[in-house]
Amino acid sequence: MPVRPAQAAAWASMLLAVTGGGWAPAQVVAAPAVPRGPNTVRQRIVLGHSAAGRAIVARRLGDPDSPRRLLVVGSIHGDETAGIAVARRLFHRAAPADLDVWIVPTLDPDGMAVGRRQNSRGVDLNRNFPFRWQRLADPGAVQYSGERALSEPESRIAWRLINRIHPRVTVWFHQSLGVVDLSGGHAALERRYARLVGLPIRRLPRYPGSATGWQNHAFPNSTAFVVELPPGPLSGRRAGRFAAAALTLMAETGPTGPVGPPPAYERKPSAS
Ligand SMILES: [Zn+2]
Numbered sequence: 001m002p003v004r005p006a007q008a009a010a011w012a013s014m015l016l017a018v019t020g021g022g023w024a025p026a027q028v029v030a031a032p033a034v035p036r037g038p039n040t041v042r043q044r045i046v047l048g049h050s051a052a053g054r055a056i057v058a059r060r061l062g063d064p065d066s067p068r069r070l071l072v073v074g075s076i077h078g079d080e081t082a083g084i085a086v087a088r089r090l091f092h093r094a095a096p097a098d099l100d101v102w103i104v105p106t107l108d109p110d111g112m113a114v115g116r117r118q119n120s121r122g123v124d125l126n127r128n129f130p131f132r133w134q135r136l137a138d139p140g141a142v143q144y145s146g147e148r149a150l151s152e153p154e155s156r157i158a159w160r161l162i163n164r165i166h167p168r169v170t171v172w173f174h175q176s177l178g179v180v181d182l183s184g185g186h187a188a189l190e191r192r193y194a195r196l197v198g199l200p201i202r203r204l205p206r207y208p209g210s211a212t213g214w215q216n217h218a219f220p221n222s223t224a225f226v227v228e229l230p231p232g233p234l235s236g237r238r239a240g241r242f243a244a245a246a247l248t249l250m251a252e253t254g255p256t257g258p259v260g261p262p263p264a265y266e267r268k269p270s271a272s
Contacts, residue, residue, distance in 0.1 A: 042061045059105070073172045074106055075107065082230075083229055085239035122141075128146045145208070168259045
């Protein structure tokens, strides 16, 4: 079943709004026939372009009318790319009838093209988000924050998308510590994901200007967390497990399950 023209047009205009105009028009392209339910879609959407002009693409599957949105970002650091296989696996699963699933295989295509952590302007994109942003390091240094929050087109693309779709759960893949990070969202969800994929859970340092820090602060009824994959590429089977676990997490929260962290007054002080 092709994407309905009215729906495709609506999404194209929405994404033009998302990207703020000025960049290339968004495209909505129906993928070849795949299994899907009666009200589900499977789309490829160009969200915008990197600093060096490469397309940053989202894949979307499931029910576009569902308020239960999952966002998976396969890679934000160009030299940590194993999560792209998870993104691919997720997109090739049967479209879930009750979820709106957004997948961004990579937010840093320029870094990936040369195998480095930063974007083409030398900025660590995961230090460029607008919560507790601080000027860190110098251009090209490992954790260079950029000149200001959201100085980079790649982080602005993610910021606009998240502001528009308000994902209940967001999973950001990194490498290569082999842990799920207690990132400041709903800890039970983060722990559950770690159990589902067979990784230990740890609380890694909270860095200024990180994507998860911003999301968990700006959207208290949602959870965004980091999964540090092990070094090297994932086997197809293992990538499939990480993809399936994200859908399981969404299924287990149900239509009204808690997905945000508890109010601040209920939080226990953390150890590190
Ligand atoms: Zn990383």
